[in-house]
Amino acid sequence: MKLTPLEMLAAYRNLALRRTAADTSEAERTVFTGLEESTGYGMARLASVADMKVAGKTGTSRTDQGAWSNAWFSGYAPADKPQIAVVVFLEKGTGPGDAALLGGEIFRAWVQSKGQGKPE
Numbered sequence: 001m002k003l004t005p006l007e008m009l010a011a012y013r014n015l016a017l018r019r020t021a022a023d024t025s026e027a028e029r030t031v032f033t034g035l036e037e038s039t040g041y042g043m044a045r046l047a048s049v050a051d052m053k054v055a056g057k058t059g060t061s062r063t064d065q066g067a068w069s070n071a072w073f074s075g076y077a078p079a080d081k082p083q084i085a086v087v088v089f090l091e092k093g094t095g096p097g098d099a100a101l102l103g104g105e106i107f108r109a110w111v112q113s114k115g116q117g118k119p120e
Contacts, residue, residue, distance in 0.1 A: 009087040012056075012074045016082035019055070036079045043096040044073060047103040053079040054107055056086075058095030068092045073099035077107050084110050 018024060019032055035055035038044040044058045056075020063070055071093030076082040086106050088099040 005087045005089040008072070008074050008089075009085055012076055012085045012087065015055075016076040016085050019076070019079070019082055032079070035075065039075065039079075039100075044075065044100045044103075046096065046100040047073055047075055047107065049077065049104060049107045049111060052077055052107070052111060054104075055079040055082075056100070056103060058100050060093075060095045063091075069094065071095045071097075071099035073103035075103055075107075077110075 015031070015035075018028055024032075032055065035057055036053055038058070039048045039054040039056050044056045047056050047058075048054055054075055054077040056073060059072035059074075060069045061072060069092070071088070071090040072095050073088040074086070076085040084107070086103050088103045088106070090098050090102070093099060
């Protein structure tokens with residue numbers, strides 16, 4: 001499967017919008033829970049932010065251009081009432097160690113930009 005970071009961002013934006021919908025399916029709720037647990041306990045935990053639940057997933061993809069891999073992190077926050085969606089794509093990296101860490105830095109900067117350093 002091939003897609004661009006912008007296409008991945010659009011997909012996570014749609015997930016974030018569905019997260020607050022009143023008519024979510026059991027399958028969607030399972031996906032939301034998995035994304036939240038990935039940042040809480042799983043491979044994407046470096047994207048977590050104190051005092052705010054984040055939802056997201058890491059990935060490491062192969063490239064046709066060499067033997068290295070590329071790093072992904074895609075997510076949204078706050079997990080229960082999303083206001084921001086983020087995609088990090090890094091050449092020659094890993095999702096859990098590189099992209100998730102940068103995703104967490106972006107979420108923390110966003111929280112700080114809101115003024116009080118804590119989510120609303």
